[in-house]
Amino acid sequence: MRLRAGCLLLLAGALVPCAAANPALPSCASSPHRPNHVALLTTPLPKREIPYYYFSYAAPQDAVEAYDSPQVLSVLVSPDITQVTYEFKLFFYGEAEQANGRFYFSGFYKNESDRNVTQMSFRRLNTYEVILSGRYCLEAGEVPR
Amino acid sequence: MRTGAGMTAIICSALLVALSHPAIAGRPIPDTGLDHCKPRGEHRIPVPTWSVDASTNALSPSPPPPSIAGGSFVYIVLGADMYPSTFDIRSGGAVYPASCGKFSYSPLVSFDLPKDRKNPTAGGTRLHLKALGTFSHGTCSYDGFFISASAPQTAQGWTDLTFDPVDKTPPRDRYCLADVNTARRPEPRKVLPPCERTAHRIPIPVWQPAVSADGELTSDPPHQHGAIVSTSIEVPRAADGNCIGWRNGDFRFVRKNPISSANNSGLAVLLRGNDSAGPASCRLSGFYLNEPIFDVQDGWSRTFFGAIDANRMIDSGQYCLARRGEESK
Numbered sequence: 001m002r003l004r005a006g007c008l009l010l011l012a013g014a015l016v017p018c019a020a021a022n023p024a025l026p027s028c029a030s031s032p033h034r035p036n037h038v039a040l041l042t043t044p045l046p047k048r049e050i051p052y053y054y055f056s057y058a059a060p061q062d063a064v065e066a067y068d069s070p071q072v073l074s075v076l077v078s079p080d081i082t083q084v085t086y087e088f089k090l091f092f093y094g095e096a097e098q099a100n101g102r103f104y105f106s107g108f109y110k111n112e113s114d115r116n117v118t119q120m121s122f123r124r125l126n127t128y129e130v131i132l133s134g135r136y137c138l139e140a141g142e143v144p145r
Numbered sequence: 146m147r148t149g150a151g152m153t154a155i156i157c158s159a160l161l162v163a164l165s166h167p168a169i170a171g172r173p174i175p176d177t178g179l180d181h182c183k184p185r186g187e188h189r190i191p192v193p194t195w196s197v198d199a200s201t202n203a204l205s206p207s208p209p210p211p212s213i214a215g216g217s218f219v220y221i222v223l224g225a226d227m228y229p230s231t232f233d234i235r236s237g238g239a240v241y242p243a244s245c246g247k248f249s250y251s252p253l254v255s256f257d258l259p260k261d262r263k264n265p266t267a268g269g270t271r272l273h274l275k276a277l278g279t280f281s282h283g284t285c286s287y288d289g290f291f292i293s294a295s296a297p298q299t300a301q302g303w304t305d306l307t308f309d310p311v312d313k314t315p316p317r318d319r320y321c322l323a324d325v326n327t328a329r330r331p332e333p334r335k336v337l338p339p340c341e342r343t344a345h346r347i348p349i350p351v352w353q354p355a356v357s358a359d360g361e362l363t364s365d366p367p368h369q370h371g372a373i374v375s376t377s378i379e380v381p382r383a384a385d386g387n388c389i390g391w392r393n394g395d396f397r398f399v400r401k402n403p404i405s406s407a408n409n410s411g412l413a414v415l416l417r418g419n420d421s422a423g424p425a426s427c428r429l430s431g432f433y434l435n436e437p438i439f440d441v442q443d444g445w446s447r448t449f450f451g452a453i454d455a456n457r458m459i460d461s462g463q464y465c466l467a468r469r470g471e472e473s474k
Contacts, residue, residue: 023371024434026463030345056370058439099440106370106437127371127436128188132457 023054023108025130028137038108038130039139044081046090046120048113052136053122057105064103071095073103074119086118094124108136175288177220178314182321188434188451190394190418191323192218192290192315197272199225199256200284207258208326210270210306212422218315218394220322221274221308223287225256245278245285251310254278254287268302276310290314299424319394319417335456337375340465348467349432351375358383360390362398366414368448370437373458375466376416376450378429388427396420396429402444410444418452431455 028037038052046053059075066073075090082088093112097104108130109122130136182191193211211219254276259269278285291308299305340348352374354362358381367374380388380396390396394417401411415438419431433450440447458464 022369024347024349024373024464025371026345026347031463054371056437097437097439099438102439104437104439106439108371128434128451128453131371131373131434132454132461134461134463 023131023138025136025138028139031137034135034137036136037139038136045077046111046122048111048120051111052125053109053111054138055105055107055109055122058102059105061098061101061103075103084117089119091119091121092124093121096124177290177322179220179317179320179322182323185454185457187321188418188453189319189321190218190452192220192320193323194220194222194325196222196325197224197256197258199223199258199272207270210272210304211323211326217293217391217422218311218320219291219293219308221287221289221291222325223256223272223274224284225278225287226284245280251275251277269304271303271305273305273307274310275308315394335459337455337459337464337466340467343465346465347373347463349373349375349464350467353377356380356389356398358389360398362400362414365400365412366435366448366450368414368435368450370435372435373453373464374433374435374450376419376429376431376433378416380427380429382426388422391427396427399445411446413445413447415447415449416452417450432458 023038023040025038026034028034036052037050038054039047039050040054041057046055063076063078064073065076071094073092073096075092077088077090079085079088092105092109094107094109097106105122105124107127108125110125111120112123113120179192180189182189195208195211197207199207252275254274256272256274257265257269258272259265259267261267261269274287274291276287276289276291278287280286290311292311293306293308337349338346340346350367350372352364352366353376354364354366356362356378366376378396380390383389388396390398396416398414398416399411400414416429416433419433420427420429422428432453432455434453436449436451438447438449
């Protein structure tokens, strides 16, 4: 089965039409020796316990805050999605594309979240290194077959 | 008759003179602002470094120019004797005696680099640079980033190469500096096995479109974020000698939207790396990784393909070559 994942739009929770994601990684089932399991984001919010993600995430420009540090962006997530009463932010370290009134977070990310329930943090990884290192595989059920 | 000690002194003096010559001594490459390319797994475009000794008394012939596509960057390290001069300055159709840095603008400086210095009529490379030299210790030096201004022209054994200066260092995230006089590392070519002979591997689609004179592709690229594609594209040269679609290190082609009557929307396809140049065309050949570009401008969406290290990919044992037409199943 070939997975065709769209971009998930934060805040509204709607799908943004964009090209399909199909990272060229083997399935973890066929490559059990690969230690780093990557999940494609299929839920409105990433999960704290998943160590690596392939994101195709889009966020409206007015929900994104840029920091003085180079390439650090935070996204304020709507309570409609988080289902919590406090403010919740996603922090992204690394390049993001800004276009058409949105920020796009696309590629492989390492989950660096701590126990702080008000935020999660993700650091962008080098796509080429992830693909060619032989250390990453795609989680079961979401493989490019 | 010379004594042994006298002969030794002469030899030592000659060696000292030879070694003190910048190009012969292997003048260190100055800080160019670019990182050196990694020996393996490099995805940036290598900028060839061409170190040339344009002196008439050089001990060895000049290394051949690197293979570059029309419009490619090259870092040139060139030293030329001033006394006697080995080059000339051309401006407005006139030829002036060699001078170094005495112009308020960058003149066209021409160097003859014969294949055989003992037989200069046998042909070679005629190098034309628009640049100001720097004079030091009897040598005029022309160091810096240049861009090939046109396709090489060959007549009567001489190949003319013209380079324009580049104001800024090419962007570090897209370019790296290759070794001196070795633009591309020759590596044994490995082959990806066909998927029919393998199991549980990721099929790599094959995409081999043609390119029209307008830079239009004859087929859609298989583009999915993070996917790898095997490509071979022959890119003809335009009238100006540069390869069609080349700009600032990328090749840009288009797939027009067949539904749009105005023909002014569609997909722009950007490819970077895996390119080589021939006299009549450039070739993009190898494996590319697809990365998304979300920006849509005036009805044009874009997709990007960056070259990846073929041997490293093949060595992983995780991929196979899809039969043409099967990749999208």
